[in-house]
Amino acid sequence: METDKKSTIDDIARFAKVSKSTVSRVLNDTTPVAKAKRKAVLAAVKKLDFKPNQFARGLAGGQSMTIGIVTQNIGSPFYDSVTSGVIKGLDATGYTPLIVDGQWDVDIEKAAVQTLLGRQVDGLVIVGGSITETDLDKIRSQRPTFIVARELDDWGGSCAFVNNYQAAYDLTQYLLEQGHREIAHITGIMRHQDAIKRYDGYAAALADGGIPLDKQRIFEGNFSGQSGILAIETFLIRGARFSAVFAANDEMAFGARLALSRRNIRVPEDVSLVGFDDQPLSAFMTPPLTTVAQPALEMGIAAAQAIVQRLKNKPFNLPDFPTRLVLRESVTRLR
Amino acid sequence: METDKKSTIDDIARFAKVSKSTVSRVLNDTTPVAKAKRKAVLAAVKKLDFKPNQFARGLAGGQSMTIGIVTQNIGSPFYDSVTSGVIKGLDATGYTPLIVDGQWDVDIEKAAVQTLLGRQVDGLVIVGGSITETDLDKIRSQRPTFIVARELDDWGGSCAFVNNYQAAYDLTQYLLEQGHREIAHITGIMRHQDAIKRYDGYAAALADGGIPLDKQRIFEGNFSGQSGILAIETFLIRGARFSAVFAANDEMAFGARLALSRRNIRVPEDVSLVGFDDQPLSAFMTPPLTTVAQPALEMGIAAAQAIVQRLKNKPFNLPDFPTRLVLRESVTRLR
DNA sequence: GCGGTTCGGCAAAACCGTTTTCAAGCTATA
DNA sequence: TATAGCTTGAAAACGGTTTTGCCGAACCGC
Numbered sequence: 001m002e003t004d005k006k007s008t009i010d011d012i013a014r015f016a017k018v019s020k021s022t023v024s025r026v027l028n029d030t031t032p033v034a035k036a037k038r039k040a041v042l043a044a045v046k047k048l049d050f051k052p053n054q055f056a057r058g059l060a061g062g063q064s065m066t067i068g069i070v071t072q073n074i075g076s077p078f079y080d081s082v083t084s085g086v087i088k089g090l091d092a093t094g095y096t097p098l099i100v101d102g103q104w105d106v107d108i109e110k111a112a113v114q115t116l117l118g119r120q121v122d123g124l125v126i127v128g129g130s131i132t133e134t135d136l137d138k139i140r141s142q143r144p145t146f147i148v149a150r151e152l153d154d155w156g157g158s159c160a161f162v163n164n165y166q167a168a169y170d171l172t173q174y175l176l177e178q179g180h181r182e183i184a185h186i187t188g189i190m191r192h193q194d195a196i197k198r199y200d201g202y203a204a205a206l207a208d209g210g211i212p213l214d215k216q217r218i219f220e221g222n223f224s225g226q227s228g229i230l231a232i233e234t235f236l237i238r239g240a241r242f243s244a245v246f247a248a249n250d251e252m253a254f255g256a257r258l259a260l261s262r263r264n265i266r267v268p269e270d271v272s273l274v275g276f277d278d279q280p281l282s283a284f285m286t287p288p289l290t291t292v293a294q295p296a297l298e299m300g301i302a303a304a305q306a307i308v309q310r311l312k313n314k315p316f317n318l319p320d321f322p323t324r325l326v327l328r329e330s331v332t333r334l335r
Numbered sequence: 336m337e338t339d340k341k342s343t344i345d346d347i348a349r350f351a352k353v354s355k356s357t358v359s360r361v362l363n364d365t366t367p368v369a370k371a372k373r374k375a376v377l378a379a380v381k382k383l384d385f386k387p388n389q390f391a392r393g394l395a396g397g398q399s400m401t402i403g404i405v406t407q408n409i410g411s412p413f414y415d416s417v418t419s420g421v422i423k424g425l426d427a428t429g430y431t432p433l434i435v436d437g438q439w440d441v442d443i444e445k446a447a448v449q450t451l452l453g454r455q456v457d458g459l460v461i462v463g464g465s466i467t468e469t470d471l472d473k474i475r476s477q478r479p480t481f482i483v484a485r486e487l488d489d490w491g492g493s494c495a496f497v498n499n500y501q502a503a504y505d506l507t508q509y510l511l512e513q514g515h516r517e518i519a520h521i522t523g524i525m526r527h528q529d530a531i532k533r534y535d536g537y538a539a540a541l542a543d544g545g546i547p548l549d550k551q552r553i554f555e556g557n558f559s560g561q562s563g564i565l566a567i568e569t570f571l572i573r574g575a576r577f578s579a580v581f582a583a584n585d586e587m588a589f590g591a592r593l594a595l596s597r598r599n600i601r602v603p604e605d606v607s608l609v610g611f612d613d614q615p616l617s618a619f620m621t622p623p624l625t626t627v628a629q630p631a632l633e634m635g636i637a638a639a640q641a642i643v644q645r646l647k648n649k650p651f652n653l654p655d656f657p658t659r660l661v662l663r664e665s666v667t668r669l670r
Numbered sequence: 671g672c673g674g675t676t677c678g679g680c681a682a683a684a685c686c687g688t689t690t691t692c693a694a695g696c697t698a699t700a
Numbered sequence: 701t702a703t704a705g706c707t708t709g710a711a712a713a714c715g716g717t718t719t720t721g722c723c724g725a726a727c728c729g730c
Contacts, residue, residue, distance in 0.1 A: 355689095393688090394713095
C-alpha cells in the first residue's frame, strides 16, 4: 500500500510472475485465466495499489469511458439539476462525466465541444444551448450525441425535452379557470426557445379563452429576480390592470412577489402569482408558489442511461417528459 | 473540413510533407520551425480538421492538463457556486476541469479521488467534504491538492475557507446590537464542521453579551427548508420566547419565514430573521433576508488560479476570504 | 495404444497517437 | 575551412490492449 512511485502494469506482471497480457486479461475479464495466476495478479494489484492509467487504456482500447457534458451557466438551478441528473445516471456505469460550461454563448459552446472531442469522449450530452442544428448534426455524425432540454425536430429518440408550450398553456388555462381574466406575463429572454414557447402557450390559452392579448400586461424580462421586480414596477406605472401574474420562471416570480409586497399588494388575496421551474426554494416562498415542475433530474438521468445503452449498441429510448402543475398557495379563485 | 475518419498527426505530417516531430513542434511551439513548413503544417491542420488526441498527449507528455474537482451535492447553491468559480478560474489556462460528486459520503469521496487519480489529473481541488485529514495528506503527497470551503490546520496556503465562527459571532452580535436578547438558533447538520462553527459563534456572542444559552431556543436542523419550518413549529410548541431567529443557512431561513407567516407572525415586525450564505434568491425573499455572504465564487477562482500557478512551479498564495454581513430588511431594531 | 487434431492458456510482439531525445544535415559565421 | 548553431527526421519512450503464435494437454478415430 505504501508505494511512492505509481506502479504500472509491468510492475504487476513482474511481481506476479506473469506476462502483462495476463494482467490485462485478469483486469478486464476478457479471457479465462488460470485460478492461481489470477489470484497472484489480484494480490499484486492490491499490494502495489495499482490503478490503470486511463490515458494508456484509452489510447490502446479506443474507448475513453468518458461522457462529455456541455451545460449552460453552471449555477442556474434548472441546468444544474439536469447536469446533476446526467451525473447520477452515469453512476456505476463505468463512465465518468466530463463537464464543460457553454455559458449560453455559441462560440464558447462550440469550443467546448471541440475540447471534449479532443479528450476522446465516447459520447456527448448537450444540455440546452444555442448551437445551430446544422452544427449539431455534424457533431452527431462524429460521436453519439444526446440533447437535453431543447426541442429539435429531427432528433427523434436522442432528444429529451419538455413541452414548454403546452405547460404554459395549461398553467394559463388554470388561471382562467380560477376566474382570472387579466393575466399579466413576464417573459424570459426572448431569444431563448423556452421563453418563446412559454409566451406562445400563454398567448394561445388567452386566445382560446376569448381574451385579447394586451401588450400593456406583457413585460420582457431576462429570467432574473431583478427583472421580476422591474416588471411589476412597470405594470404599475403603466397603470395596467391585472389580477394574476405569470412569470416565465420562478426567479422572476420571487422578484415580482417582493415588488408586490413593497406596494402592499397581497399575494394571493389581491394578485395571484405563478412561476415556472419549481425551484427547490419555491415551496418555501411566502406564500408557497404555484408553478410548473419540470422533470429536470429525470431528463438528465434518462439521457445518461440512453447514451450508455447506445454505446453498448443496445436499443434505447427516451420517453416523453411530462411537466406537472404544482398547485400551492399563490393563486386565489376569483369569484 | 469534411473528413469522416479522425485524422492523426501522421496524416498531417504526410499532407504537409514533413515529419511528425515537426508537426508536434509547430503545435506546441517548443522549437522554432522554418516559416514555410510551419505554414504548411497549420494549413494541413485546418484542412484536415486535426484535433490532437489528448490521451496520447497525456501518455507521452505525462501531463493531462486536467484538474480534478471533488464537489459535494451538486445542486446545492453554495457548493455549486464554488465549483463554478473553479471552472471559471480554469478558463483559458489550458486546463480542463474534471468534476465528480462526493455526495458528502466519505467512501464515495474516496472513490471519487481514486477515479480522478486514475485519470491522471495534474492536480486536485476538493470542495468541502469529509475525508479525514490523514487521507488528505496521503492524497496531497501524490498530487498537488487544494481544499476549498473547509478549514484544515496544517494546510497553510493550500486551503481556502471562511471563518464561520467569526461570521456567526458577528451576525449574532449584530442582533444583540439591535436590541434582541431572545435569539433562537436553527443549527445545520451538527456533524458538519460549518454547522458546528456557526453554532459556536452564536453561543460565544451570547455568552459575551451576558446572555445564558437557552436550549429551548435551539433546534437542530439539517440545512433544508423543511427543517426551518419544523424549527419554528417546535419553538412555538415548546413555548419558547424569541424576538429573533438565526438560521444556519438561508434555506432554513426561508422555511422559518414561511412557518412564521402561517402563524401570522410578521417578519420583521414581530420576529427578526437572519440566515447564512446569501443565496441568490435571498435578496428576493419577502422581506429581503439579512444574511452573511460568503465569497464562494471568489474562493473557487482563487483556488483554481493557485493550483495553476503551483503546477507551473510559480509561487502562489491563497488570500484570506472575508465574509460580509448583508444587511437587508428582515431585522428590526428592538427599542 | 498410437498418431493426429483441437483447444485452452499464456508469453511475446505489435499497436494506439503523441512528445521527446538523439544525432545528423545544413547554413552561416569567424 | 573548421565550427557553432539551427532545423529536422528517425526512433524511443509513455502504459496500456489486442493480436499472434507457441506449447502442452485433452480428445478423437482407427
